[in-house]
Amino acid sequence: MIPTAPPRLPFATLPGGNLDLAGGFQAVLQGWGLSPGLAHALWLPLPMVLVLVAAVVGVLASVWMERKVSAAVQQRIGPEYAGPLGILQPLADGLKLLVKEDVIPARADSLLFTLGPVLVLVPVILSWLIVPFGQNLLISNVGVGIFLWIALSSIQPIGLLMSGYSSNNKYALLGGLRAAAQSISYEVPLALAVLAVVMLSNSLSTVEIVQQQNSAGLLSWNIWRQPVGFLVFWICVIAECERAPFDLPEAEEELVAGYQTEYTGMKFALFYLGSYINLVLSGLLVAVLYLGGWGFPLPVEWLATVLHQPLSSPLVQVVTASVGIVTTVLKAFLLVFFAILLRWTTPRVRIDQLLDFGWKFLLPIALVNLLLTAALKLVFPTIFGG
């Protein structure tokens, strides 16, 4: 735990040893006779497309996992005919939604009805901008990092309200209002939990938040310094994803399917996609904020030193980068697995319990956690990043 000097990291502070994918790609293109500007323009969309593909593949994986885990919880077999172990089932689901007729109810407001799902999905995808899979493996290391995610996720309620209102259906409207109320109530403790982490790492940037956790491997992860913050953040994230036990906006017994009631086909698929992308994103962000991000439980640089490998050699660089990506994804999917298990084993809370829990329990706890973190930071600046 080194508070002031930047800790030595797998591929952070090596002399001239950063994995420069952008530079290499552009050099290859320029070798083919393209101008530097054109090479740069061709490079720009690549990371975005890559992250988009990663997000969609993550959705397919988590949908399959949801089906299999729910089946296991309920002592069923689950999907088994579409591909080995049913791994093609999510693709079949997607294909079904793609070719389904797109119905817009006759009395609905067709413009807002179409715009609603888009407004729900776009901020979630934009938030992947700040998810780091490695020291330089993210689209953009913006300085406001994690704050950008909080801001973007606050746009979502507008899309939910829009689709709830435009469906011209009382269940949809109620579901939209509930979703927005829930999202706003749980955003406050969420932001306070994030603030405590930001205080520890003196930065809003996701890369720096991960860096300050990786000085001693497993032991320096934020979860040990922020156990309460971790729980608050996890609960809030589950509530923001509208998953059981907080899935009131789409409570089947009361509201049919909430704001999604009137949607079919691709528009419904956008909601579906949005909720699962959000789930995977939440898993990634919990990993980044509390579980050391791309850091392996044993620091990779120690392993390299034990194996007498120079940290700047290309092989070690590639291996550490791959280990970083695999570690991030594994941590995220472990959390997604817990979220799925929670969904299929806990009963739904009532709306008053939900709001009481958010405002009267989580908010004071998060505030106390924040104050405690500030006090500890003043008293033990070496451990709490003074």
Next chain:
Amino acid sequence: MSLALSTQLICFLLLSGALLLGALGVVLLPNVVYSAFLLGGVLLSMAGLYLLLNASFVAAAQVLVYVGAVNVLILFAIMLVNKRQPMRPMRVLLLRRLLSVAVCLGLLALLVQVALTTPWALPGPPSIGEAALTRIGEHFFTDYLLPFEVASVLLLMAMIGAIVLARRDVLARDVVTGEPADQALLERQRPPFLPSQGGSSPSAPSPR
């Protein structure tokens, strides 16, 4: 023109176009729900303009506060209001409209005058980018401490006022008209569904 510059120009034109059209829509559309959604769009394009000026924290704060909180609140208010009586047709509507147009045009003329007569420093001071966050924090806790704290007191007052107004059992009469307050939506204690046998059993939760 380089790629970055042309992208910046295109973004600026798109954002300002969206901002102006959206603002006109907020004022001119008869449907209040459309106006509220368009207001969200206007605030988002404003955040985009801040981003173009390299003020990413201000942009994110704009999205969080104005789009995520204020605009959602406006939408909530519109969707939760249950209007009992239809709106009465206004008298002398044309005169009212003409008057408001005149006032707005006067304001516009004033603003244009100010914009044209102010000696702007061109080019302005260089943007400090990511360091802006630290600078804003320093200002908040030194020379802008009093306005900052007063603003939070104002918000607290507004919150207490909203709670008093929303809890209609606090005030039995309407503050403005003096009529008995509409308590149709008030949450009341319901009588228990089943008569309890021999006092209240601890297992049965008390009805709210």
